[in-house]
Amino acid sequence: MVAGLCLGWMGVSYSALAQGGQEPVSLSVVTVRGYAAERFLAGQKVQPLDSATLAQFRYQSLTDLLALNTPMLFKNYGPGQLATVSFRGTSANHTAVLWNGVNINQPMTGLTDFSTIPVAGFDQLSVQYGSAASVVGSDAVGGSVLLKTTPDFRQNGLTFFAGHQQGSFLNRQSQAGARYSGRPGNQWQVSGKTVIYGSQLTNRYPYSERKYYYLEPTETRQRGLLQDLYVRNRQGRQFSVNAWLTDNDLVQAPADSIGRERTRTQNYRLMGTYEANHTTVRAGWFRDVLDYAKGDFTHPSHSLMDRLMTRVEHERGLMPGLSLRAGAEASHYRTQVDGYGGQVIQENRADLYALTRYQGPRWLVSANLRQGFATGYRAPFTPSLGGEYQLIRQTTWQLTAKGSVGRSYRVPTLNERYWINLGNPDLKPEQGLNAEAGLSARTTTAKPWQLATELTTYRNRVKDWTYWNPTRNYRVENLQEVLARGVEWNGSATYTQGHWQAGLRAAYAWTRSTQERVYDVYAQDVVGKQLVYVPLHTANLSAFIKRRQTRLTVQTLLNTKQYITFDNIQALPAYTLTNLLLNTQWQWKAVRGQVQAQINNVFDVLYLNVRRNAMPGRNYALSLFLTVNTNKNAKL
Amino acid sequence: MQNSKFLLLAGLAGLLASCQTKDPEPTPYESGILILNEGNFSQNNGTISYLSRTSTAAKYDIFNQVNTRSLKGGVSGYTEVDGKGLILVDNSTAGLDQVEIVDASTFKSIATLKTPDIENPRQVIRVAANKAYISCWDVSGDFSAGTFYKEPGYIAVVDLGSNKVTKKIPGIRANEWMVLAGNEVFLGSRYNGDKLLAVIDITKDEVTQKLTVGTNPRPFAVDANSRLWISSGSEMIRMNTQTKAIEARIAAGSDATKTPSAVGISPDKRTIYFVRSYYDANYNSKGEVYSFGISDATISTTKPIVNRYFSSLNVDPQTGNLYGTAVPSFGQAGYVLRYQSTGALIDSVKAEISPAGVFFK
Numbered sequence: 003m004v005a006g007l008c009l010g011w012m013g014v015s016y017s018a019l020a021q022g023g024q025e026p027v028s029l030s031v032v033t034v035r036g037y038a039a040e041r042f043l044a045g046q047k048v049q050p051l052d053s054a055t056l057a058q059f060r061y062q063s064l065t066d067l068l069a070l071n072t073p074m075l076f077k078n079y080g081p082g083q084l085a086t087v088s089f090r091g092t093s094a095n096h097t098a099v100l101w102n103g104v105n106i107n108q109p110m111t112g113l114t115d116f117s118t119i120p121v122a123g124f125d126q127l128s129v130q131y132g133s134a135a136s137v138v139g140s141d142a143v144g145g146s147v148l149l150k151t152t153p154d155f156r157q158n159g160l161t162f163f164a165g166h167q168q169g170s171f172l173n174r175q176s177q178a179g180a181r182y183s184g185r186p187g188n189q190w191q192v193s194g195k196t197v198i199y200g201s202q203l204t205n206r207y208p209y210s211e212r213k214y215y216y217l218e219p220t221e222t223r224q225r226g227l228l229q230d231l232y233v234r235n236r237q238g239r240q241f242s243v244n245a246w247l248t249d250n251d252l253v254q255a256p257a258d259s260i261g262r263e264r265t266r267t268q269n270y271r272l273m274g275t276y277e278a279n280h281t282t283v284r285a286g287w288f289r290d291v292l293d294y295a296k297g298d299f300t301h302p303s304h305s306l307m308d309r310l311m312t313r314v315e316h317e318r319g320l321m322p323g324l325s326l327r328a329g330a331e332a333s334h335y336r337t338q339v340d341g342y343g344g345q346v347i348q349e350n351r352a353d354l355y356a357l358t359r360y361q362g363p364r365w366l367v368s369a370n371l372r373q374g375f376a377t378g379y380r381a382p383f384t385p386s387l388g389g390e391y392q393l394i395r396q397t398t399w400q401l402t403a404k405g406s407v408g409r410s411y412r413v414p415t416l417n418e419r420y421w422i423n424l425g426n427p428d429l430k431p432e433q434g435l436n437a438e439a440g441l442s443a444r445t446t447t448a449k450p451w452q453l454a455t456e457l458t459t460y461r462n463r464v465k466d467w468t469y470w471n472p473t474r475n476y477r478v479e480n481l482q483e484v485l486a487r488g489v490e491w492n493g494s495a496t497y498t499q500g501h502w503q504a505g506l507r508a509a510y511a512w513t514r515s516t517q518e519r520v521y522d523v524y525a526q527d528v529v530g531k532q533l534v535y536v537p538l539h540t541a542n543l544s545a546f547i548k549r550r551q552t553r554l555t556v557q558t559l560l561n562t563k564q565y566i567t568f569d570n571i572q573a574l575p576a577y578t579l580t581n582l583l584l585n586t587q588w589q590w591k592a593v594r595g596q597v598q599a600q601i602n603n604v605f606d607v608l609y610l611n612v613r614r615n616a617m618p619g620r621n622y623a624l625s626l627f628l629t630v631n632t633n634k635n636a637k638l
Numbered sequence: 639m640q641n642s643k644f645l646l647l648a649g650l651a652g653l654l655a656s657c658q659t660k661d662p663e664p665t666p667y668e669s670g671i672l673i674l675n676e677g678n679f680s681q682n683n684g685t686i687s688y689l690s691r692t693s694t695a696a697k698y699d700i701f702n703q704v705n706t707r708s709l710k711g712g713v714s715g716y717t718e719v720d721g722k723g724l725i726l727v728d729n730s731t732a733g734l735d736q737v738e739i740v741d742a743s744t745f746k747s748i749a750t751l752k753t754p755d756i757e758n759p760r761q762v763i764r765v766a767a768n769k770a771y772i773s774c775w776d777v778s779g780d781f782s783a784g785t786f787y788k789e790p791g792y793i794a795v796v797d798l799g800s801n802k803v804t805k806k807i808p809g810i811r812a813n814e815w816m817v818l819a820g821n822e823v824f825l826g827s828r829y830n831g832d833k834l835l836a837v838i839d840i841t842k843d844e845v846t847q848k849l850t851v852g853t854n855p856r857p858f859a860v861d862a863n864s865r866l867w868i869s870s871g872s873e874m875i876r877m878n879t880q881t882k883a884i885e886a887r888i889a890a891g892s893d894a895t896k897t898p899s900a901v902g903i904s905p906d907k908r909t910i911y912f913v914r915s916y917y918d919a920n921y922n923s924k925g926e927v928y929s930f931g932i933s934d935a936t937i938s939t940t941k942p943i944v945n946r947y948f949s950s951l952n953v954d955p956q957t958g959n960l961y962g963t964a965v966p967s968f969g970q971a972g973y974v975l976r977y978q979s980t981g982a983l984i985d986s987v988k989a990e991i992s993p994a995g996v997f998f999k
Contacts, residue, residue, distance in 0.1 A: 614683060
C-alpha cells in the first residue's frame, strides 16, 4: 500500500507492483503514448491503490476495497446488495466511474452499484478526488473512480491462474483465467488476458437477528467474463479490444415465494482502441440490462439501455514541458425502460475538450476546457485550472503545494427526465464550482523509512441540485443547492529491516455537506442540515507487518453517525469495523501459491444497513490463489 | 393494594438493611398522547413520540429511549389492551414484520410477535379482556402484477395472557380497518375490487358474514345510536349493526373525485369529522376538514372547519380537540396540529417522520 502511494505520485507514470511481489515494475508500454487523463488534473489528489491491496481484496467487491482504503462512503443495503457511494459529501450520482477512460455509470440511474463490481474485474484502480468535469465529463462532481485493464508485454508465454475463497454463511467466490504474451512475428507483439469469475453469496446466517435487529435473508449470484487483447507493432501502433460481461443476480427473501424480490443486472462492455502517433481512437458499445420482479420471476419489469460511443484524441507537445490534448467524444443512447411508459428514448451526447499540461522544474500546471452537448438541453461550459509547486525539494524529502479550481456538471439521468409522471424533461443540468488546496510531503530516500502525507481542503458548491422531491410525491426538481466542504488527511509510513517490513496507512476526512436553499415552508427544517448518509467524520487505518512472503494486516474503518432524515432528527449510529488478514505465498517450480485467511468484523460489532437491518457479525474466509507459468524461463 | 404493601415491606427492609429499596416503577406514559410515526417505508424508521396534553413539545422515539433499541420498521398501528401496548411494526423486507408488546405505562418491552404469525400488520384493536385482533394483509406480492394483496388476508388473534398468537382467522383481501360492536368485529378492506365488509364473531373467532357495501369500506366508529359508520369511496355509510342493513349512504360532497381520507368521531359520538382529500395537478395532497351530525341527511362541504389537508385526523375522547397530522415528506419531521372542535388552532407540535395517527390515553 505504502509503496504504491509513493510510486503513484505525480510525475511518475502509472506504476504497479508485480503481483504480490515487492519490486516496482513500470507498466510503461501504454503510458509512453501519453499521459493518463488524470495527469491533466494538476493540483488535485489522485490515489492509486497498489496491487498488494488489490490482491487482498481479490474476492471482494469494490465497496469493501474503497470503504477501507479511501474516505468514500457507501450507502450499503447489505452483503451482496445495492451499495451506492457518497464522495466528498455529494450524492450517488456525483461520482464518475470510468472503465478504461469511459464513464460506466448506468445512464438510467446515473450511478454505479458498487456491489456489482468485483475487484477481479480490473487490473488497476485509482481514486481521483474532487470535481474533474473538464477531464472526465459529466458526473465527476465529488470525484471519480478509475478502473483500468493493462497489457503485460514483458512476460512471454502463458500463465494460468485460478483461485477460490470459501467464507462463512456458505459464501464462496471463484475465478480462473490466463494471461498470455508473445511475438507472432518480428514486427508484432501480442498480450492478452481472459478471466472468468463467479460468486455465490448465500448468506445463511446461523442467527436471524443480532441484538434484536434482523438480518435480511438474501442471496446474490455473480458471474463475469473479461477479455483483453492488445496487439502492437514496432512502429508503435497498437490495437486493443477490451470486453467485460457481468451478470449480478440478487434475490431478497428467497424463501418467500410471494414476497421475494429479484434484481438482475447485466452489463455488456465492449471497446476497441487504436493508438498511433499520439492519436487515440476508441469505439465502444455498452449495454445495461436491469430486470426486477417480485414473487413471480417469470415476467420481470425490464429495462434495456444501449450506448454507442466513439472518441478521438490527439496529443502533442507544443514546447518543452507543455503538452496539449484535444479530443471529441460522441455517444448515442437508446433505452427501452418499462418505467418510461414503453417509449423508446434516444438521445445524443457529445463533448469537446482541450487539456493542457505544463511541467517545469518545480511547477506543474494544467488548464482544461470542456463543453458538453446533449439532446434537449444545454450543458454548462466547464473549465478548470490547477497547479502544483514544489516548495521544498531536498535530497531526503519533498514538500509540494497544490491548488485547483474548476466547474463541474451532471447531466440529468434518464430516470430523472423520462420516468412516468415523476420525471421532469425540463430539468437543468446541475452546476458545481469546486476549489481545493493542499500540501503533500514525502520522503525520497530509499529504505528503511518511507513516509508520505497529504492534507487537502475543499469547497464544492452545487447549484440546481436535482432532488426527487418527497413533498411532491418524489417528482424531480432542480430545487436544492448544496455546499460541501471538508478536510482530508492521509499519511503512511513504512519501515524495512532485512526480511521484515512494517507499515501503517491512516486517513481521516471531515465532511460537512449542507443543503442551503429555502424553497418551501418546510425547507426551513432542512436548511443547513448535514446531507443524509454523510458522516461528519470518517477514518480508516491499515497496518501490516511482514516477514518474507508472510503478511499480517489489520484494517479498521470508523464512521460517525449518519443522519437518515433531511432534518437530521434520526441517524444510524456510529460504528467501527475491524478486519484481520493473514496471507502468505510460496513458489514450487512453476507454481506460485497464495493463501489468505481473514476475519471480518473481528469485534462482532453491530452495525446497520440503510434499511436499518443488521449487518453480519464476525465472519471468516479462507482463500487460495494459484498461478502456473508455462514458460520455464519466466520469473513469476 | 399490591403496590403499597410492597412499598411498606420495602420501607421496613430499608430500615433494617441500609436502603436496599427499589423505587416503584415510574409510569411516564400513563396518560397523554402517543404520536404514531409511520416512518419512511424503505428506511424502517417508524417511531412513537409521546406528548402530554399540557406540553407543546414531544418526546421522541420513546420505545428506543426505554429499551435502547429502535423499532425495526414502519409503525402501522397501536392500541392498548389491559395495561399492555401493542405496536405494529412493518419492515420493508418480507418476513421481518413484528408486533412489539410493551408495558403501556412504561413502554418496556414485554414480548415480540414475529413471522409467520405476523405479516404486514395493519391495525390492532382490543376485542375482549386480554384479547386483541390484528388485521394482517399477509405477504404482499407484486403491485404491478395485481398480486399485491394476498387473497385472503387474516386476523391474528392475540392472547395477552401468554403474549402469543392463538389463531389466524382467514379474513378478506387487504383486510385492514376494524370496529368492535357488541360481539362482532366489522372488518374493512383497502382493496377496491371486492367492496367487501366482513363480520367476525369474537366468541368463535370466525368470519360469519361478508357484505358487499362499496369501494374500500373503512368502518371507523359506532355512534351514540349504536350505528356503525363506514367511509367508502366518496360516501359515508350508516349501518345497523344488528340487522346489517345500510340505513343511509350520504355523499361527502358533490365531487366524487374528492374522498374522505381520514375520519373521527366526537366524544359524545354525535359528530363525525373527516378530511376530504384529492391530488392537485402537482401531485400534492390537498383537502379540508368537514363535519356532520350522525342524524344529518346530507353532508355540506361548503364551509370547512379547517381549510387544510391532514394525513390523519384524530379526536381526543377526553377533550374533543382535533389532532391533525401533517407530513411535509417522508424525509423530515412532520407536525401534529391541535384544534378546538370549532376549528380554532391551538398549537402545532413537531413530531417525527410521517406522523400517521395519534393514540389517546
